[in-house]
Amino acid sequence: MIIALVNSKGGVGKSTLAGNLAAWLHEQGHSVILADCDAQKSSSQWVQEAKPDIQVFHFANSDEILDSLPVLRDKADYIVADGPGSQTETSRALLMWADLAVIPCKASMFEARALAMNTAFVRQAQAIRNGQPDAIAVLTMVGRDYRLTKDMRDAAASLELTVAEAPIGLRQAYADAPGQATFVWKMGSSARDAAEEIDALFRELLPEACTENVVPMRRVRGRKKRANG
Ligand SMILES: Nc1ncnc2c1ncn2[C@@H]1O[C@H](COP(=O)(O)OP(=O)(O)OP(=O)(O)O)[C@@H](O)[C@H]1O
Ligand SMILES: [Mg+2]
Structure with missing residues (x-):
């Protein structure tokens, strides 16, 4: 996939x-x-360091993606492709082969127009590919301003784009993890909220992929009950 x-x-x-x-x-x-399609190579450097068992490939442009992404399809259960921030042709090439397009968007006033443009790309790909890829928006860096979150959900609804129930909060742990060559569920209690919300998001996006509890259970505080007598 x-x-x-x-x-x-x-x-x-x-x-x-x-x-x-x-x-x-x-x-x-x-x-x-991990197919890193961004020239900055930030996700691939992080993953290579933090989890060297994951194979990493780089794609520099849309031609490389169109030619090589389908070849990778048979080489792993999951190909995670990290798109670039600006080159729209590269994003469109990814949509030609993706089974699932995840569109992260910040809950901010400036994001609604970008969401409309990205949704248009998805719709074009779906028209060409008989309905593929499935697409879902994910709200990221969500702060405490509930209204902005609601505005983004309304904007997505008007585009008939599904938004994941589980949002990703604005949390320092996400920014710190790459520098520490780790992932939020390995960062202990200070990153507990991040670990739980990202686990909830991935379970929602890919329920069929869940086999293990990656996030350790939250320890229940309180005194142990004494046995009777
Ligand atoms: N949920 C979050 N909370 C706090 N900081 C975050 C969160 N998600 C990402 N960041 C930080 O925000 C910055 C941008 O994130 P990231 O690089 O993942 O975005 P991107 O969409 O890949 O950017 P680009 O388009 O430049 O590739 C990074 O410094 C990252 O550490
Ligand atoms: Mg990036």
Whole structure:
């Protein structure tokens, strides 16, 4: 299965989600390839360092994606493709082969127009490919302003685009994990909320991929009950 993280708007969390998703799938016992289609190579450097078992490929332009992505399809259970922030042709090429397009978008006033443009790309691909790829938007870097979140959900609804129930919050742990060559569910109690929400998101996106509890159970606080007598 090819999962493409696409949004031609920069800095919305594509690479953050791509790296975490590739590692999460690997920890579920699947073979995973990370296809880094961004010249900055941020997700591939992070994953190579933090989880060297995941194979990494780089694609520099849309021709390479159109030619090579289908060849990778048979080489792993999941191909996670991290799209670039600006080159729209590269994002469109990814949509030609993806089975699932995940569109991360910040809950912010400036994102609605970008969401409309990206949804248009998805619709074009779906028209060419008989309805493929499935597409879902994910709200990222969600702060405490509930109204903005609602505005983004309304904007997506008006585009008839599904939005994942599980949002990703604005949390320092996501920004810190690559620098520490790790993933949020390995960062202990300070990153607990991030670990739980990203696990909930990936379970929602790919229920068939879940085999393991990647996030350790939350320890229940309180005194142990004494046995009677
Ligand atoms: N949920 C989050 N909370 C806090 N910081 C985040 C979150 N997600 C991403 N970031 C940080 O925001 C910045 C942009 O994220 P990221 O690189 O994942 O976006 P991108 O969409 O891949 O950007 P580009 O389009 O440039 O490739 C990074 O510094 C990252 O660490
Ligand atoms: Mg990126």
